[in-house]
Amino acid sequence: MSRIAIVGAGPGGLVLARVLHLHGIEAVVYERDASPDARTQGGMLDLHTESGQRALREAGLEAEFLRMARREGQDMRLLDHTGKLLLQEDTPEDAPMDRPEVDRADLRAILLDSLPPSTIAWGRGLRHAEALPEGRHRLHLTDGSTAECDLLVGADGANSRVRPLLTDARPAHLGAHIIETGIPDLVRTRPDLAARVGRGNYWAFGPDRSLSAQLNGDGRLRVYLTFHGPEDWLATCGIDFDDPAVARARLAGLFADWAPQFTELIDACDDTVVPRTLATLPVGLSWPHTRGVTLLGDAAHLMPPAGTGANMALLDGAELGLAIAAGGGDLDAAVRRYETAMFPRAEEAARFSARVHEMLMAPDAAQRLLSFFQPADV
Template sequence: MHTIDAHHGGHGDGRGGNGRPADGRDGGGRNGGAGRAGPRIAVVGGGIGGLVLAGMLHRHGIAATVYERDGGIDARAHGGTLDLHPESGQRALGDLGLADAFGAEARPEGENLRILDAAGRTLAHHAPEPGSGTRPEIDRGVLRKLLLTTVPGAAVSWGRHLTGVEQRPGGGHRLAFADGGRAECDLLIGADGGRSRVRPLLTDARPEHLSVHLQLTVSDADRARPAVAAFVGPGSVMALGDDLNLGAQRSGDGTVRVSVTLRADAGWLDRQRFGELSWDATVARLHGLLGGWDPGLTGLIDACDPGSLVARVIEALPVGTRWPSRADVTLLGDAAHLMPPVGEGANQAMLDGVLLAHAIAGDRDDPAAAIAAYEAEMFDRAESVGAESAMMETMGLAPDAAERVASFFTQR
């Protein structure tokens, strides 16, 4: 539950180029499945959840077109690592036939976690024996590339930033993209993150501000900053106190990502004007947030690459968000149940993807029943997981967070 979901609220990455469906039409193709035509399915967002859904539909012989905002797999940084859970993320990979491939790429040692207080004292240390861990880590970029192997290349349309959705008089939707392109579909699935453009078709619920997250990087830590690499170890460290969370996590590519999460109002980031500060002034301001903390912890800030600060707000949808079911549109992942980034977001999106695909495949003649069944399970599951995630987020930024979080992990 310690992973920060660095891609909180957006589309996933593409694989290069501005590909269009192979049939030449700018829209979802008629679905296969024993040669029988089916509804045109459009998946908005090629992130982890959207790719799981598209890959699982393909395994069922059902075509779908994924519309992804980014122009390529390396169009931007992928963020950190994810700990995949047996009952959700790993289950999805198993259903997709990727269990062995995941095992070859995963980092079991990434489960190593130390929890410290602001004085630098270790209060808890989770270090599973080799082979005994249940939630191995995998770099987000590696996972996306793995998922892309399950989706036909012609089924993904890259560089497609959704700007509008219009209800068609005869049913379904007409989609408009920033590049001027258009597409039509019978079933629209929003997998487009916390700021989903599809969600307003179903509910007026909006994400609520929770906190602020500042992330920095230490590139090639083993070579460039061996002391930092040794301190962080193979997994991550989390230091808590003074309503702050200072974290550091190793990725498989040798990068260490350092983060500071704090309880602050929605306008705090704008008032900081980080973009106008020199790097030395930025580091000094971060040190000001951690005044009185152990120098061994605040030294993580000093070790980070100049100019590497990425700042964002943390938001979540109200726990228990639901909507009346419709046969022509639904949501998955952050679009459906945006949660605090405490390790559940990607896992739940992956589980959403496989369960929605199974529902559609299991009731091909009644899409309304398939969507309703998927949403009924998803709503209950998301409410339960969302409530626990909200509790973890509150606990992690409490004045006595170090003791409470250490006790929580020790009991588990």
């Protein structure tokens, strides 16, 4: 039996395991993926000094992070759907690393390399957990095996299998869907588009739709097309996402009334087409303290994408690990301290993310964003 079981090998779960490891406390991370390379890890993260970067400092990994972080990833270009450039911010080479970008895959590699290989139980995701006496839990895993623990930590994301042990809350649709595609090796294959998009974030907004792009450290440009619509839009929009070439052509057609530079960007993408629906948990979600189980990251406080979710997950993992390390073996008291601090912190971040999402969903999102980044002098 493991004293501490962490479900999910995302950033938050791995930081928790790393902080515990630094303090000589063993944990097992149960992960559904069969291996570290079973699937791609998504795009870039901007890690904030006071949250994500602080978590990596507590995990003893700040130097490794800074070696691969991209200061230039803080660059930004903001446009409207007519192609008008509203704002361009280029990061000086000597600018502080306040919110540098890092590839999700690189961050995960840093965290995995910092742990003994036996820490991660690959290919053993959670089917469901069963409460046992005295706060222990039995985990029923996807490979048919079981495991028991004194503390179960749900770090398993939006559709957490651990969350139902604590609350009936479920993610709610946010009124938008994101389709991810991309251009591999952008600078070499399409230097013209590379010059247009820039080194960091490229955003364009119009009524009911938006396009954003982000250059990753591996040279791939990830392109995200956002469509406003009801929860079943992906199923009813008439796009066959199982046929990437056809889907990409249809997606470009949905931007035909925008400036040609945007459809040119979509046309240059490869056949990677990944649809996702945006959802959120209630702002300020909490639960009565329950012995032997807690949550972190999206499992605890899924929020609209606004650059805060991953930072909160990392900080959750670090603070829970530090509370356990300082707890003298009293896991229940450590979890109470963690939850007492996490609930208000997560609520503040979720309210900010909700305000940003509301702004991005507005018909005049481009102008609102411009005012957000360049507020008028008072």
